[in-house]
Structure formats: C-alpha cells, structure tokens
Amino acid sequence: MDLQGKKVLVIGTGISGIGAVKLLSFAGAAPILYDENKKLEEAAVRNKLPAEVNAEIVIGSLPKELEEEIVLVVPSPGVPADAAVIEGFRKRGIPVWGEIELAYAYAKGRLIAITGTNGKTTTTSLVGKIMEDYYESVYIVGNIGNPYTEIAPETKSDTITVAEISSFQLETTQTFRPQVSAILNITPDHLDRHYTMENYAAVKERIAKNQTKNDICVLNYENEYTRAFGGRCSAHVIFFSSVRKLERGIYLEGEDIYIAGIGHEQDDNRRKIMTVYDMNLVGLCNVENIMAAIAIALSMEVPLENILSTIKRFKAVEHRIEFVATKNGVDYYNDSKGTNPDAAIQGIRAMSKPTVLIGGGYDKHSEYDDWIEAFEGKVKCFVLIGQTADKIEECAIKHGISNIIRADSFDEALKICTREAKSGDAVLLSPACASWGMFPNYEVRGNMFKDYVNNL
Structure with a gap:
C-alpha cells in the first residue's frame, strides 16, 4: 500500500502507538495519533514523539470529517479487534493493520516469530541471544517490549529479527509471514478478550497462516491444540516433546535431550545433545522452551555447537521463575x-x-x-x-x-x-x-x- 501523504489513524498512545507513528512518518504518511481517553493532555502525548515526527494528535472523539480522509487504521494491541471504532472503519472497507503487520510491510531480512500462552518471553530471549552470538545484524522485538515498528526502518537484507508475538498482535495480521514460526503451547488465557478457546487457538494459529512448505513451524507435541494444528499447518512442522520419543524432532528422555532427523542432524536418527543439568533455567517448562529454541535455531542454520554454547550460558528471564x-x-x-x-x-x-x-x-x-x-x-x-x-x-x-x-x-x-x-x-x-x-x-x-x- 502506497501511504505517501495519506492519512493513517493510529489508535492508542502507548509504546506501540508511538512506534507506529514513527514508522508511518518514516514512510512518508500523515499519521494521526488518536486516543479516546479525554484525561490525556495533547502536550504530554506529543512529548513522547521525536521533534522531527509531525503527527496530528486527537484526544476524545474523532471528528467525522477526519474519519472520511483515513485510508488505513493501525490499532494498538490493547484495542480489541471488535471494538466499535474499528468495526466502523471495517464496514466502510478501510483496512485495519496492527503494528506487527505495519512493521512487516517495511522490514527487511529474515523473521522468526514466536507465540504461545506461556514461555514466549524466555524462548524469544534465548533465540535472540543465539542469533546475536552467531549473526551480525539481529533485533529482538514485539511483545517483549521493543516495538517491531521501531526497528523496521533499520533492518537490512541480512538482518535476523526475532519477534515475540501475542494473540492481541496476531488479531490484526494480514500478509505477515515469518520464515520460522513457533507456537509453544495453547492453554486458557485472555478469554475476556477472545471469548472462547476456539477463537483464542485460531488467533494463535494465524502466526503460520501465510507460511508455505518452504517455511518452518515449531510446535509442542504435548499440547492438544498445537499437536492438532500440526496436521493442517501449511509450513514444514518440527515437533518437540517433553514426554515421548519422536522419530523426527527434539525430545526429552529422562534427564537427557535428544534430536532426531532434523536440521544438521538429518543423517542421525537419534542423538543425545545435552542434559537438563547443562542449563541454568529451572522447571520442565524451561526444558520445553529450550527444545523449541534449538529447533528454531537449527532452522536458521546455526550450528548445533553454537546453539548449545549459548544455552549453557543463558540465565533466566526477569519475572519468570x-x-x-x-x-x-x-x-x-x-x-x-x-x-x-x-x-x-x-x-x-x-x-x-x-x-x-x-x-x-x-x-x-x-x-x-x-x-x-x-x-x-x-x-x-x-x-x-x-x-x-x-x-x-x-x-x-x-x-x-x-x-x-x-x-x-x-x-x-x-x-x-x-x-x-x-x-x-x-x-x-x-x-x-x-x-x-x-x-x-x-x-x-x-x-x-x-x-x-x-x-x-
């Protein structure tokens, strides 16, 4: 979409909204930063923006004449996809892109996208560290606290972007297509937003919606939702399991982690690669996170010895056990x-x-x-x-x-x-x-x- 000189409505004045405005300004659009919270002060909101970013700011109600000029709506993740303001634009045929879709439209290089009810931050941080230790140009973005929109203009053809993606962010993706995706697990959460588990699982699965057999999706075999999704996923699937031996994938057996028939190990049917005592993280959940990270990193052509070296030095993520x-x-x-x-x-x-x-x-x-x-x-x-x-x-x-x-x-x-x-x-x-x-x-x-x- 050519946004040069076009008015784009960004809803929400948090870090996601600010990041979206910055990227739109870079792209030559005319961003309008909007928040219905009447208690906000325009001066305080403008102070969040760099001086060189010229954005219109609207607080409270959105003028009708302004609505008519908008060609794209970018809601922040905290704004429900079925909010009245968004539904109104959809009915008029105005596209709705979340910050992830917007960033993806302008980013270069290869993309790893990780979602799941639990373990996203630890796995994203670990995968990011593995990538940083092996590749030169690496960014860690998304729900982890660094807006994807902030770094998109800085990416190059050789950049690796590692993104933690929440269900709120996936609701508004359209063409988003990572080279490697991962769904770590799907368990009840955010049902106040998604209403049913079926809706919630379907939103999580959007991370792989546009992938093909040339792409890879890493899934947890021991989660009923992700195991079922593996059978209909359009990408090449790599499973990990903390319970059973897999013919192809990564699995835990006793206190040892094995790899079978994937990545650089395709000639080996089964090989022990590490034990749980080689890691600094505690809990079975972190064993699963590490197995997922290994599968992702192998899919990104990082040698196994480099992957294991980083894992053995990696410390727990703040606020997670x-x-x-x-x-x-x-x-x-x-x-x-x-x-x-x-x-x-x-x-x-x-x-x-x-x-x-x-x-x-x-x-x-x-x-x-x-x-x-x-x-x-x-x-x-x-x-x-x-x-x-x-x-x-x-x-x-x-x-x-x-x-x-x-x-x-x-x-x-x-x-x-x-x-x-x-x-x-x-x-x-x-x-x-x-x-x-x-x-x-x-x-x-x-x-x-x-x-x-x-x-x-």
Missing part, C-alpha cells in the same frame, strides 16, 4: 509473569521445597482447578490478593487446601510470607492472574516483590 535471593534460609522466587493458571502451574512445579505461594489479581475469566491440583502438597501456605481472591479461595477449599490467608494489599501479603516461611522453605510470587487493578503491569509487581526481598 526468577531466583531473587535467600534470606534467613528462605529462597525467594519472582514469577510475576505467571499471569494465567497454566503459567503458574509451571512455577509451582519448579519448586522443590515447601512453598509459601502468593496468588490472585485481575480476573481474566480463568478457571483455577488445574493450578491448585498442581500444588501436590508443595504449598504450605496460600496467600491471596486482588479481585480473584474469593474465586480462588473457593476453588482451593474444594481441592482440600486449608491454610489460606487473605491479604488486603500486596505489602501485607509480602509480610505474611516472611512470617510464615521458615528456613528451608521457598516463597513464590506466581499469581495465575494479571496485575491490572493493583499494578500497571506484571513488571511493576515483580519489581516490588524483588525490592521487598532484597531489603529484608
């Missing part, structure tokens, strides 16, 4: 990124000591039975906070959990944890819920936890 400190004999772990039950299951499974667990937060319409069943006698005290505390407590009692303490604030919850945990125990922040309502995001929640622990 992150060891904080040992205080008075108690180990403290920050898993603030455990924002849904399935992610929190991985967090508690990674614990090897009696655990004081902090749970609760914003209600995304999740169910908590599987999470609580995963406690398996590890949780000695369950501290609940936030909007979901009643729902989680009711579920916990149903499953026989009795030592439950309610806290009115996060600070109170932390004080309860230090009181209840004894030497030889662990304290785990793994809420199974989003942070909204109490915190701006999970990073703030995790940093508050770490600050408290480090000040003990």
Whole structure:
C-alpha cells in the first residue's frame, strides 16, 4: 500500500502507538495519533514523539470529517479487534493493520516469530541471544517490549529479527509471514478478550497462516491444540516433546535431550545433545522452551555447537521463575509473569521445597482447578490478593487446601510470607492472574516483590 501523504489513524498512545507513528512518518504518511481517553493532555502525548515526527494528535472523539480522509487504521494491541471504532472503519472497507503487520510491510531480512500462552518471553530471549552470538545484524522485538515498528526502518537484507508475538498482535495480521514460526503451547488465557478457546487457538494459529512448505513451524507435541494444528499447518512442522520419543524432532528422555532427523542432524536418527543439568533455567517448562529454541535455531542454520554454547550460558528471564535471593534460609522466587493458571502451574512445579505461594489479581475469566491440583502438597501456605481472591479461595477449599490467608494489599501479603516461611522453605510470587487493578503491569509487581526481598 502506497501511504505517501495519506492519512493513517493510529489508535492508542502507548509504546506501540508511538512506534507506529514513527514508522508511518518514516514512510512518508500523515499519521494521526488518536486516543479516546479525554484525561490525556495533547502536550504530554506529543512529548513522547521525536521533534522531527509531525503527527496530528486527537484526544476524545474523532471528528467525522477526519474519519472520511483515513485510508488505513493501525490499532494498538490493547484495542480489541471488535471494538466499535474499528468495526466502523471495517464496514466502510478501510483496512485495519496492527503494528506487527505495519512493521512487516517495511522490514527487511529474515523473521522468526514466536507465540504461545506461556514461555514466549524466555524462548524469544534465548533465540535472540543465539542469533546475536552467531549473526551480525539481529533485533529482538514485539511483545517483549521493543516495538517491531521501531526497528523496521533499520533492518537490512541480512538482518535476523526475532519477534515475540501475542494473540492481541496476531488479531490484526494480514500478509505477515515469518520464515520460522513457533507456537509453544495453547492453554486458557485472555478469554475476556477472545471469548472462547476456539477463537483464542485460531488467533494463535494465524502466526503460520501465510507460511508455505518452504517455511518452518515449531510446535509442542504435548499440547492438544498445537499437536492438532500440526496436521493442517501449511509450513514444514518440527515437533518437540517433553514426554515421548519422536522419530523426527527434539525430545526429552529422562534427564537427557535428544534430536532426531532434523536440521544438521538429518543423517542421525537419534542423538543425545545435552542434559537438563547443562542449563541454568529451572522447571520442565524451561526444558520445553529450550527444545523449541534449538529447533528454531537449527532452522536458521546455526550450528548445533553454537546453539548449545549459548544455552549453557543463558540465565533466566526477569519475572519468570526468577531466583531473587535467600534470606534467613528462605529462597525467594519472582514469577510475576505467571499471569494465567497454566503459567503458574509451571512455577509451582519448579519448586522443590515447601512453598509459601502468593496468588490472585485481575480476573481474566480463568478457571483455577488445574493450578491448585498442581500444588501436590508443595504449598504450605496460600496467600491471596486482588479481585480473584474469593474465586480462588473457593476453588482451593474444594481441592482440600486449608491454610489460606487473605491479604488486603500486596505489602501485607509480602509480610505474611516472611512470617510464615521458615528456613528451608521457598516463597513464590506466581499469581495465575494479571496485575491490572493493583499494578500497571506484571513488571511493576515483580519489581516490588524483588525490592521487598532484597531489603529484608
């Protein structure tokens, strides 16, 4: 689409919206940055933009005469795809591109795109590090915090871009086609936005929608949704498994990781490449993340010895089963990124000591039975906070959990944890819920936890 001099509406004034405006300005378009939040001040929004970016800013309601001039709409990921303002433009035949589609239209080089309910950030960070250690021009972008739109103008023909892509971002992709994609898992999450698991899974699968047999899609064999998708995926599929031996793929057997018939190992039917003790990450979820990263990196022609060298040096991602400190004999772990039950299951499974667990937060319409069943006698005290505390407590009692303490604030919850945990125990922040309502995001929640622990 030729956007030279054309008016493009960018909805949302966060980092995604700002990145989109910058790219549109670079492309010669006339961006309009719009937010319906009347409390925003135009001067504050304009201060987010570089001086050389000339964008019109509209706060509150969008003038009808301006609507008529718009040729493209770019909503930020936080704006639902079925929002009234977007549906209005769609009905008039105006294209709607998300920031990912916009960036893809202008980026050069090869693209790796990674999605999944859980493990995206760790896997993206690890794959990014493997690429950085082997290739010269590498960018790590997307839901991980660096807008794809910011780096698109800087990419070259030899650039490798590694993108973490959320379901919110996939809703508005059109021609987006990575050379290598990965869906790590699909479990219930964001049902307040996507309504049903079928809708949610279909959105995740869009990451491979435009791929062909010349492209590669890495999938988890032990997830019912991704295993089923493997049978209808248009790309060449590489599976990984933490449960069974695969004839072709990467799998865990006991404490060893094997590779069979893929990448540089096509002549070897089966070969042990590393053990779980070679990695610095904890938990079965991270074994799966590492297997996915190996499959992705081999697909990008990185030698296996280089891949393993990076893996052995890689440390845990911040806020994801992150060891904080040992205080008075108690180990403290920050898993603030455990924002849904399935992610929190991985967090508690990674614990090897009696655990004081902090749970609760914003209600995304999740169910908590599987999470609580995963406690398996590890949780000695369950501290609940936030909007979901009643729902989680009711579920916990149903499953026989009795030592439950309610806290009115996060600070109170932390004080309860230090009181209840004894030497030889662990304290785990793994809420199974989003942070909204109490915190701006999970990073703030995790940093508050770490600050408290480090000040003990």
